[in-house]
Amino acid sequence: xxxxxxxxxxxxEVKLITCIVQRGLGDIIVKAARxxxxxxxxxxxxxxxxxxxxxxxxxxxxxVEKEIVNIVVSxxxxxxxxxxxxxAGQLDTPGMGFMYVTPLEKAAxxxxxxxxxxxxx
Amino acid sequence: MSRENRSGSGLDEESVVTxxxxxxxxxxxxxxxxxxxxxxxxASAVKLNLRDVFRLLKNYVSHRFMEPFKIVxxxxxxxxxxxxxxxxxxxxxxxxxxxxxxxVVIGLMMLVEGLRLGIFPLGELLGNALPRKLPMPAxxxxxxxxxxxxxxxxxxxxxxxxxxxxxxxxxxxxxxxxLLGRMGWVLLASGMAVGLAxxxxxxRFFHGWRFKIMIxxxxxxxxxxxxxxxxxxxxxxxxxLAWDCxxxxxxxxxVAMFLGLGRGVAxxxxxxxxxxxxxxxxxxxxxxxxxxxxxxxxLLAATVSPEVVGPRLPILAEGTTVAADxxxxxxxxxxxxxxxxxxxxxxxxxxMFFLLVLVLGERVQGVGLLLHGVVLSTLGLALFNTGMGxxxxxxxxxxxxxxxxxxxxxxMIDLWFDSGFMFGMVLFLVGxxxxxxTLAEPGLTVFTANIESLSHGVARKRKLTRSMAFGAGxxxxxxxxxxxxxxxxxxxxxxxxxxxxxxxxxxxxxWGTISWDGGMVISGPLLVGLIHPLGxxxxxxxxxxxxxxxxxxxxxxxxxxxxxxxxxxxxxxGIS
Numbered sequence: 001x002x003x004x005x006x007x008x009x010x011x012x013e014v015k016l017i018t019c020i021v022q023r024g025l026g027d028i029i030v031k032a033a034r035x036x037x038x039x040x041x042x043x044x045x046x047x048x049x050x051x052x053x054x055x056x057x058x059x060x061x062x063x064v065e066k067e068i069v070n071i072v073v074s075x076x077x078x079x080x081x082x083x084x085x086x087x088a089g090q091l092d093t094p095g096m097g098f099m100y101v102t103p104l105e106k107a108a109x110x111x112x113x114x115x116x117x118x119x120x121x
Numbered sequence: 122m123s124r125e126n127r128s129g130s131g132l133d134e135e136s137v138v139t140x141x142x143x144x145x146x147x148x149x150x151x152x153x154x155x156x157x158x159x160x161x162x163x164a165s166a167v168k169l170n171l172r173d174v175f176r177l178l179k180n181y182v183s184h185r186f187m188e189p190f191k192i193v194x195x196x197x198x199x200x201x202x203x204x205x206x207x208x209x210x211x212x213x214x215x216x217x218x219x220x221x222x223x224x225v226v227i228g229l230m231m232l233v234e235g236l237r238l239g240i241f242p243l244g245e246l247l248g249n250a251l252p253r254k255l256p257m258p259a260x261x262x263x264x265x266x267x268x269x270x271x272x273x274x275x276x277x278x279x280x281x282x283x284x285x286x287x288x289x290x291x292x293x294x295x296x297x298x299x300l301l302g303r304m305g306w307v308l309l310a311s312g313m314a315v316g317l318a319x320x321x322x323x324x325r326f327f328h329g330w331r332f333k334i335m336i337x338x339x340x341x342x343x344x345x346x347x348x349x350x351x352x353x354x355x356x357x358x359x360x361x362l363a364w365d366c367x368x369x370x371x372x373x374x375x376v377a378m379f380l381g382l383g384r385g386v387a388x389x390x391x392x393x394x395x396x397x398x399x400x401x402x403x404x405x406x407x408x409x410x411x412x413x414x415x416x417x418x419x420l421l422a423a424t425v426s427p428e429v430v431g432p433r434l435p436i437l438a439e440g441t442t443v444a445a446d447x448x449x450x451x452x453x454x455x456x457x458x459x460x461x462x463x464x465x466x467x468x469x470x471x472x473m474f475f476l477l478v479l480v481l482g483e484r485v486q487g488v489g490l491l492l493h494g495v496v497l498s499t500l501g502l503a504l505f506n507t508g509m510g511x512x513x514x515x516x517x518x519x520x521x522x523x524x525x526x527x528x529x530x531x532x533m534i535d536l537w538f539d540s541g542f543m544f545g546m547v548l549f550l551v552g553x554x555x556x557x558x559t560l561a562e563p564g565l566t567v568f569t570a571n572i573e574s575l576s577h578g579v580a581r582k583r584k585l586t587r588s589m590a591f592g593a594g595x596x597x598x599x600x601x602x603x604x605x606x607x608x609x610x611x612x613x614x615x616x617x618x619x620x621x622x623x624x625x626x627x628x629x630x631x632w633g634t635i636s637w638d639g640g641m642v643i644s645g646p647l648l649v650g651l652i653h654p655l656g657x658x659x660x661x662x663x664x665x666x667x668x669x670x671x672x673x674x675x676x677x678x679x680x681x682x683x684x685x686x687x688x689x690x691x692x693x694x695g696i697s
Binding site: 094 | 137164165166167169173174176177178180181184238490493574577578582
């Protein structure tokens, strides 16, 4: 690595966990993910439909406006983060949300130089 | 590398059973008709078992209940300890107040949900349809009428007059008596001011005027009138009342409606980036109402001699008996609470429906949900009013009076030495109530939710609410210190007004608008019902008025600084 040339370190074995919950509940998801070792999360707002339209009167109890939480995790972390997010978000309750995992081919971001030097050989 | 980042999930792996299921088994088979086109699939209704229904409702209700509960309960407890300790109130009175606070919590929960589902979307639909369907003059006249109507129906007024009434009928200055005895006139003048504010704000969206310039221009009138009134020996007393009126004028129902209207109109009309938020109506309305009240007060003072002021309206006086005599009072509280809730919600909701469907010919989707919201708002407001009437509102005024007389026994010089304890108690009480009432204010909840979704989550609801509550608390402390020192005077009000007016020039445009609108929104029924009587009790009518403006000012400044801290993130947070 000569000075002046910039390097990109590609991360592999990366998964994307996406969790869609009702507006206002995204913070719970982010906290659960971080507690389970996820290093960051991105939240954006959206509107969505699903079981709400099929619940009849009870649909009132489900918010149309959603938060989408994107969490990038390593493949080893994936099961643990997935599970704790699912439980924290109470996704086993009707109308509470939906989540899925997408494999990512590669990812890149800032990685401290010492970490790369130590592990990257 | 991934191994390094791995962390123990800390979960009991055995507690979760996992299994797999092909999604193919769950999705419906689509059918095609003879021409090969897809027959639209109609999803069957989901039948939930009782356990799932319970869990669904529990999730829905619990955090909507807990949010106001966590705030109202501590405030009530503080008030009841004060009542017990200082006022030596009988136990049943305190128990009544605490049970009233539960009604307040349930009412707040329903009201916020109702405003969110009913009034706000109705306003947005109407606001969006108006510019599309009508020419500019017709649209502006309809907005004007909506402004007048909603102000006249608003419930917050009731608390101001009735509660103030319960405290001291003897010490009201003549000019204020003139105004309070003619609440109808004040309402009409304020209503026209609010209508004008709606028109001006809409013109701003259309022409893309800058908010800072506009608010500066609009504020010159009330500021000038204030200084003029202060020169007049008569006018002094009306100034505080006028500034209070400005803060009080928009109750939660009106706020939700205006936010919706603003957002709807702005998305249809706006050309600029910042104006697309549809904010600014509330802040403009504030100044115009102050101006209108000042003008009315001056005119009345000039034309009517004080002797003509007749006895108070009987309905106002009746409210005073509430706490003293529960057996006759509770039914009265309930009836008048229900009535004022119905008046606050139904006429305007009905008018909006009428305009949308019959005048504009819009096809409204989800009427059921809108009606649900309207009904919920009405019920919520009725419960809230009832709960407040069971002692909470009364407690503030009597505590204020108690401390006023306790402190008045000592001169100002001795205050710090002899009455340090009392002084501290007053500040503690005011701070607690101001922060608590702001946090739970229904209008503010709707407002911050609107800002959060407008900014796509950049301006977080919780953070915004907290900074406003903090600011209101500080403002309340300063204001009360002012009242205790010498009453609220021009030299306190005017610089404060100027400072927050010019402060927005140092801050980004969108945060200027948010902070001004938000600052005006906080003074809803909860804050007015609790803080205003405290101020009146402490300072009397002539010296205690104006306290609400300090809270507003505090909230504005705090929000501006929150915006400054976030500026890096929010500078590009416009709607486009």
